[in-house]
Amino acid sequence: MSVWGKVGGAAAGLFVGGPIGAIVGAVAGHFLLDRETDPGVTFTIAMVALAGKMARADGVVTDKDFEVFRKVFSVPPAEVANVKRIFDLARQDIAGFEHYAQQIARLFVGNPAVLEDVLDGLFEIAKSDGVLHPAEAKFLERVAEIFGFAPGEYRRIRASHFAPELTDPYVILGLSYSADEDELKQTYRRLVRENHPDSLMARGVPPEFIKLATDKLAAINNAYDKIRIERGLAP
DSSP states (O other): OOHHHHHHHHHHHHHTTSOOSOHHHHHHHHHGGGTTTOHHHHHHHHHHHHHHHHTTTTSOOOTHHHHHHHHHTTOOGGGHHHHHHHHHHHHHOSSOHHHHHHHHHHHTTTOHHHHHHHHHHHHHHHGGGSOOOHHHHHHHHHHHHHHTOOHHHHHHHHHTTSOTTTSOHHHHHTOOTTOOHHHHHHHHHHHHHHHSHHHHHHTTOOGGGTHHHHHHHHHHHHHHHHHHHHHTOOO
């Protein structure tokens, strides 16, 4: 069964008994016990819930928001209805997005790589129309802060998602302009290792989200090549 099917089935069980005041809080409490056996479900619930919250960022709620999510992450037709129920609950919940982000930060405490994966997923959605809107930018910056990322780390994550050919390659790699060749190569290798599809899967990111790795790796490789060529370094 795909992760979408697992999420839909689990959520359907949670819906029995009436409305949910804060779906992430309820789901986190339910899945925390199962985290080691199926971390992909936990990650996916976090991704869907925060995506639903981001859809409210501009104050305009439409079905187009879920369509963007569905297309970005290729939710199969058979699971669309169940996943949309989670998305809509999060989107309509009166609880603020900061509450959701705090729940997710606690759920993945000590695992910043997974929190970065969640941010990467949100950026994939935000950039789907080619523009990072002010409300989305404010939302993402605040989520990153709650997740524990410093401003420089947030800029690095953001830079890897938008027009890498126009973005400062040093920002994408999180390097200062004075970084020497050894630091450049070590940082590049670390980022490639951390963002390789195998690494994402090892930390519980479901195969359905591996698009996060391929897009980010492309930006990292592009940035490294740009600096290498500018400095006249060998491949």
